[in-house]
Amino acid sequence: MASEPTARVLTLSFQVEGQNFRASGEAAGRIKRALEQVGLDWSIIRRAAVVIYEAEMNIVIHARRGVLSAEITPDQVVIVADDEGPGIPDIALAMTEGYSTASAEVREMGFGAGMGLPNITKHSDEMRIETEVGKGTRVTAVIRVGACGDGSRAVSDCSQGSRG
Amino acid sequence: MTRYFHSVTLDHEKCRGCTNCIKRCPTEAIRVREGKARIFEERCIDCGECIRACPNHAKSALTDSLDRLCGFDFTVALPAPAFLGQFRRTSMPEKVLAALLTAGFDDVYEVAVAASVVSYAVRRYLMTRDFKKPLISSACPAIVRLIQVRFPALLNLVVPIDTPMEVAGVLAKREAVKKTGLDPARVGVFFISPCAAKVTAVKQPVGRDKSAIDGVFSMSQIYGLVVKKLKDAPSGLGLQRASSSGILWGRSGGENAEVGYGELLAVDGVHNVIAVLHEVEKGRLSDVDYLEAQACVGGCIGGPLVPENPFVARANIKAMAHMVADRPLPVAEAGMQALYDEGTLSMVKRIPPRPVMSLDEDVTMAMAKVELLEKTVESLPNLDCGSCGSPSCRALAEDIARGLAFETDCVFKLRERVRDLAAEMKELAEKVPPSMERPRATVEPDDDA
Structure with missing residues (x-):
């Protein structure tokens, strides 16, 4: 493995505005387009598309603002959604399918069904949540080329949050 | 022998090289080159949007006689x-x-x-x-x-x-x-x-x-x-x-x-x-x-x-x-x-993908090209005027990253270059050889006696 050239990293990051539903999904769309242009396998792009979108929507629905970024290498895609927002008091509860703290209005629009974090877990190979109540949340999801996804290897090593 | 058959075809005589079709194409399959539309056949899906969009009826469909x-x-x-x-x-x-x-x-x-x-x-x-x-x-x-x-x-x-x-x-x-x-x-x-x-x-x-x-x-x-x-x-x-x-x-x-x-x-x-x-x-x-x-x-x-x-x-x-x-x-x-x-209604073959989005067969090369694309987009006016022959500034940036176009294909970029060159020329024009320089009163080493 000595002579293998060090893989380059392509980093893309986008500002995401909280509560701006009209522009929601744009950052995710840009990142997905880049993944297509890089030419990663379609099964990876399919999984990544769900993860990126859910990560962006988490910021839009819950936070004031945030940054959605993707680190792309030939072997994996790392998605990071870093927001300034309320934080998550109980990660285990937030990871429960169907549990949501989204407002009634947001749900009316068809968002906030409590599937965001579970969907990210399901479609990524590794997922990490760092959160501080009252400050914000950083969700990191890794999708590996050649891995199976579909939650079978999704070890959610959530570093227990609420350090506040 | 071409890989793809397309019913949608272009009448070169009628095409005036306008931007109507390139803007409507859902797969960004058309560019204007040398005054005429050109269809990237691997991208064309024969939807016919360009047939509808063309005011000169230069796009038509091939059917049987x-x-x-x-x-x-x-x-x-x-x-x-x-x-x-x-x-x-x-x-x-x-x-x-x-x-x-x-x-x-x-x-x-x-x-x-x-x-x-x-x-x-x-x-x-x-x-x-x-x-x-x-x-x-x-x-x-x-x-x-x-x-x-x-x-x-x-x-x-x-x-x-x-x-x-x-x-x-x-x-x-x-x-x-x-x-x-x-x-x-x-x-x-x-x-x-x-x-x-x-x-x-x-x-x-x-x-x-x-x-x-x-x-x-x-x-x-x-x-x-x-x-x-x-x-x-x-x-x-x-x-x-x-x-x-x-x-x-x-x-x-x-x-x-x-x-x-x-x-x-x-x-x-x-x-x-x-x-x-x-x-x-x-x-x-x-x-x-x-x-x-x-x-x-x-x-x-x-x-x-x-x-x-x-x-x-x-x-x-x-x-x-x-x-x-x-x-x-x-x-x-x-x-x-x-x-x-009896299976008469079933499709017998899997539908193969026709991916055309990747910028390079080599992933690392493609990553570099995406980086160049993103950088280029920033420098373009993002007016999506289509004058360069690509449907949008982003598409032009993509064409540049693929090596199919140049930044100066953008009329605004070209004007910027011309303005810079003109400024440089003006500056040069004001320079004169020392032999012709007018005497400067202040620095004149007149008489050191």
Whole structure:
């Protein structure tokens, strides 16, 4: 493995505005387009598309603002959604399918069904949540080329949050 | 030999190199080069948006010549359901079909008959509940090609059931062979098409090796002939067999109405379909069982090769379907089940992806190109004027990253360069050789005495 050239990293990051539903999904769309242009396998792009979108929507629905970024290498895609927002008091509860703290209005629009974090877990190979109540949340999801996804290897090593 | 057949073609004489088509193309398949539009054939899905957009009628669809009818001993016309929509709503469906027959065919078989059979098959498939949601209709060939090019990850959602056109081809030929005793090769079945995509679907099918259709004529091509015969067409030939639900496949929503099972969603217009497929990709429509998706606004009656205005056609087809409202399904349920069981309605081949988005075969190279693309986009004016011949600033940046264009192709960038050069020239012009310099009073080392 000595002579293998060090893989380059392509980093893309986008500002995401909280509560701006009209522009929601744009950052995710840009990142997905880049993944297509890089030419990663379609099964990876399919999984990544769900993860990126859910990560962006988490910021839009819950936070004031945030940054959605993707680190792309030939072997994996790392998605990071870093927001300034309320934080998550109980990660285990937030990871429960169907549990949501989204407002009634947001749900009316068809968002906030409590599937965001579970969907990210399901479609990524590794997922990490760092959160501080009252400050914000950083969700990191890794999708590996050649891995199976579909939650079978999704070890959610959530570093227990609420350090506040 | 080219890899792709395309019905959509360009008339170089008529093309004035404007930007109308490049802006409408849903796969960004057109660029203007040397004053003329150029189609990237690996990206073109034959949706016909450019045919509609071109003010100079430089874009057209390649169809078969009517001379092809001479190559067969017995010919059958297969009008798409949208065909009935091309005639005034006072026309009897039976008479329209009789007029089509007398225009030069030996028999008529409505594709709407096969549409009902396909609806049955889709319903049976939905009832198995054994599929990833949402299933996507395979009926519109432009949409199937759109998925191949722009959404390869969704190809496994396309329902593996053949199109009404192909099923009609198979059933019509069987019937004609039975009726005449001729060799199947001597029987020609001809689709009367509302669009270019169906022509391509016949010449270069996906989902099967060879099309069951022997030739394709456009509705516009045959319309004049039929209209002439309409007044004196007989009305007792019993040509009209399709039920109203099959006929209504000709307009958007008709397919879902006849499938009539599960959670259904219908979308028409290729740009609208793209938006909905993005939703599918995000996983937001996994509660939908079946997605009817058509490239033309209004459905097939909105096809680029139809003579009638799509909104008028919509009213026409509804009125005609109403006239045959009491007609039973043309193929009995047992017959449809038999066709389903024997596999006649199934697609035999997987639909392959046609990915064209990646900037380089080598992933690392492609990553560098994406980086260059993103940097280039920042430096462009992002007015999307199209003067460079690419549909948007982002597309130009992509073309630059692929090595197909230069930054100075942008008129604003070029002007910037010219202005900089002009400033530099002005500066140079003001410089004079020392021999000609005017004496400068202050620094003059006049007399050091």
